[in-house]
Amino acid sequence: xxxxxxxxxxxxxxxxxxxxxxxxxxxxxxxxxxxxxxxxxxxxxxxxxxxxxxxxxxxxxxxxxxxxxxxxxxxxxxxxxxxxxxxxxxxxxxxxxxxxxxxxxxxxxxxxxxxxxxxxxxxxxxxxxxxxxxxxxxxxxxxxxxxxxxxxxxxxxxxxxxxxxxxxxxxxxxxxxxxxxxxxxxxxxxxxxxxxxxxxxxxxxxxxxxxxxxxxxxxxxxxxxxxxxxxxxxxxxxxxxxxxxxxxxxxxx
Numbered sequence: 001x002x003x004x005x006x007x008x009x010x011x012x013x014x015x016x017x018x019x020x021x022x023x024x025x026x027x028x029x030x031x032x033x034x035x036x037x038x039x040x041x042x043x044x045x046x047x048x049x050x051x052x053x054x055x056x057x058x059x060x061x062x063x064x065x066x067x068x069x070x071x072x073x074x075x076x077x078x079x080x081x082x083x084x085x086x087x088x089x090x091x092x093x094x095x096x097x098x099x100x101x102x103x104x105x106x107x108x109x110x111x112x113x114x115x116x117x118x119x120x121x122x123x124x125x126x127x128x129x130x131x132x133x134x135x136x137x138x139x140x141x142x143x144x145x146x147x148x149x150x151x152x153x154x155x156x157x158x159x160x161x162x163x164x165x166x167x168x169x170x171x172x173x174x175x176x177x178x179x180x181x182x183x184x185x186x187x188x189x190x191x192x193x194x195x196x197x198x199x200x201x202x203x204x205x206x207x208x209x210x211x212x213x214x215x216x217x218x219x220x221x222x223x224x225x226x227x228x229x230x231x232x233x234x235x236x237x238x239x240x241x242x243x244x245x246x247x248x249x250x251x252x253x
Contacts, residue, residue, distance in 0.1 A: 003108070003207065005205065005207050007069055007072030009202070010043060010044060012201070012205070015044065020189040021187055025101070025187060026050055026051075028185045029128050029130035031051060031099050035055060035098035036055070036096070037051045037060055037098065038061045038100045039063075040063055040115070041087060041103070041105030042063060042073050048062045057077050065085065094122065096122045100122060100130070104244070106133050113176060127251040131164070134242065136162060140159070148232060152221055152224045152225050170246065179251065185246040189244075192237050196234065
């Protein structure tokens with residue numbers, strides 16, 4: 001997956017939605033002073049920064065498999081413990097954290113079951129484990145892009161097949177990992193783009209499944225998708241409503 005890209009490109013592509021969603025996640029699964037938290041798949045730091053604001057940098061750790069994202073997160077939070085690692089092999093001891101998060105990451109784990117099992121392992125007894133994923137099957141923020149793509153190319157893959165894209169997926173993953181008191185939540189953010197170009201350009205950066213797909217197309221098809229999207233959305237302002245599934249559980253005491 002194309003996530004080893006410049007951090008500012010990722011921020012303009014997904015950070016514009018994942019950052020406000022991080023605030024909603026911390027309402028659903030808050031942290032308290034004195035706790036230690038881990039952000040898995042931290043990217044350039046959308047959630048990590050918010051954890052550090054609440055807990056202090058030294059109480060926050062993060063991992064990501066992208067070198068560019070790790071470097072960006074380290075630059076933003078020099079006193080946090082940010083490491084290059086995958087969700088399936090966390091470089092931390094057992095029972096190390098009071099709260100463990102995977103924000104918009106489960107659909108992109110190589111092995112979601114192994115990744116969530118690691119989340120449970122590094123959480124202390126009673127620790128909160130929280131995960132999110134866009135509702136790509138119904139109301140994710142990329143829906144308008146994929147709708148335009150399918151109007152041009154009926155075989156466009158979209159992201160509705162990813163694990164976590166459907167209601168109940170994330171709850172099942174946490175329950176299967178043996179977490180207790182698992183509860184679902186639905187999170188939503190509304191993001192306004194002043195102009196169509198502001199909305200469209202980040203798709204051309206080659207980030208994520210949408211960027212991968214667009215980059216593989218010829219110029220004619222790319223232009224056709226842009227034209228379909230412009231006809232649907234207009235010149236701007238454009239309000240994008242992004243809905244995400246969330247599940248929160250606890251490590252057994």
